[in-house]
Amino acid sequence: MDGRTQDVVERMGLFFERDGLSRIAGRLLGHLLLSETPRSLDELAEALQVSKSSVSINVRLLERMGTVERVTIPGDRRDYYRIAADLPRRVSGMWRERLATAHDLLEDALDTPAAETSAVRRRLVRGAALVEGLAEALEDAMDGPGGVGSGSRRDGSGTVA
Amino acid sequence: MTPAEEQFVERFGRHFEADGVPRIGGRLYGYLLLQTEPRSLDELADALHVSKASISTNARLLVQWGLVERATRPGDRRDFYAAADDLAGVLQLRLQRVRAMTDLLGTGADAVPADRPDAAHRLTEMARFHAAAAELLEDLLERWFGPDAG
Numbered sequence: 001m002d003g004r005t006q007d008v009v010e011r012m013g014l015f016f017e018r019d020g021l022s023r024i025a026g027r028l029l030g031h032l033l034l035s036e037t038p039r040s041l042d043e044l045a046e047a048l049q050v051s052k053s054s055v056s057i058n059v060r061l062l063e064r065m066g067t068v069e070r071v072t073i074p075g076d077r078r079d080y081y082r083i084a085a086d087l088p089r090r091v092s093g094m095w096r097e098r099l100a101t102a103h104d105l106l107e108d109a110l111d112t113p114a115a116e117t118s119a120v121r122r123r124l125v126r127g128a129a130l131v132e133g134l135a136e137a138l139e140d141a142m143d144g145p146g147g148v149g150s151g152s153r154r155d156g157s158g159t160v161a
Numbered sequence: 162m163t164p165a166e167e168q169f170v171e172r173f174g175r176h177f178e179a180d181g182v183p184r185i186g187g188r189l190y191g192y193l194l195l196q197t198e199p200r201s202l203d204e205l206a207d208a209l210h211v212s213k214a215s216i217s218t219n220a221r222l223l224v225q226w227g228l229v230e231r232a233t234r235p236g237d238r239r240d241f242y243a244a245a246d247d248l249a250g251v252l253q254l255r256l257q258r259v260r261a262m263t264d265l266l267g268t269g270a271d272a273v274p275a276d277r278p279d280a281a282h283r284l285t286e287m288a289r290f291h292a293a294a295a296e297l298l299e300d301l302l303e304r305w306f307g308p309d310a311g
Contacts, residue, residue, distance in 0.1 A: 021182065036280050088290035098180065115195075126248060141297050
């Protein structure tokens with residue numbers, strides 16, 4: 001890796017770290033984004049100067065998050081990793097799924113005794129409306145004419161302010 | 162906590178964990194969402210059965226995301242935490258992060274050597290996707306919270 005790509009890899013690590021995620025996972029994602037072909041665990045460990053076990057743990061985290069996928073090469077028993085195909089659509093799908101889960105959680109919380117207090121109830125209702133509106137707007141932007149972020153948007157439902 | 166509240170807190174923990182974020186962060190946020198008063202580190206550690214250090218680390222992360230805010234009580238020198246009700250603030254912080262990621266991906270697309278066309282294409286696509294997401298967030302902020310929020 002040259003200096004500029006190295007810099008992007010390190011910045012991706014710091015970006016992840018700031019969000020409470022593993023810095024190594026961020027560096028791995030950065031490295032794979034910049035790679036032209038799938039990479040083996042050994043190659044990743046060497047490129048990032050981390051242990052193979054650490055690469056293994058973090059690449060599996062990225063796999064679970066849906067940004068990275070494992071591939072095999074005929075005649076080669078090793079596992080290889082690459083950025084998931086169609087990543088923007090996949091990331092958008094993940095965001096929507098997370099928002100839908102958050103919405104369900106907040107709605108269900110309305111049935112707890114704590115939600116009998118008006119301040120708590122109001123907070124949960126506003127939060128649920130916000131994540132629902134975000135999910136709808138995201139879906140529109142992704143599925144509208146022209147696809148990803150083509151500018152096709154309809155009004156997000158619900159008032160959250 | 163009642164069993165229903167306990168269950169909500171645990172589910173919130175798993176919700177965060179699925180994103181690769183510490184489960185305790187999710188449990189902490191879930192718990193604070195159900196409180197009417199700010200809670201001290203001691204109270205939070207006690208309620209969630211985790212160390213004060215762990216509460217402190219995770220609370221800092223939640224404060225950084227704008228989900229939680231620090232609070233004080235008159236005559237009490239301890240730190241208190243409460244769920245933030247400023248949703249525009251949460252979205253604005255998210256917007257900043259999406260913009261930062263757009264820049265980083267753009268830098269990556271510029272930095273990738275010419276003999277890696279697939280990687281360059283992927284980085285450009287991802288940068289465009291994040292730029293579109295940022296635009297969407299700006300638009301929603303303005304529509305939901307007024308022209309100054311976007």
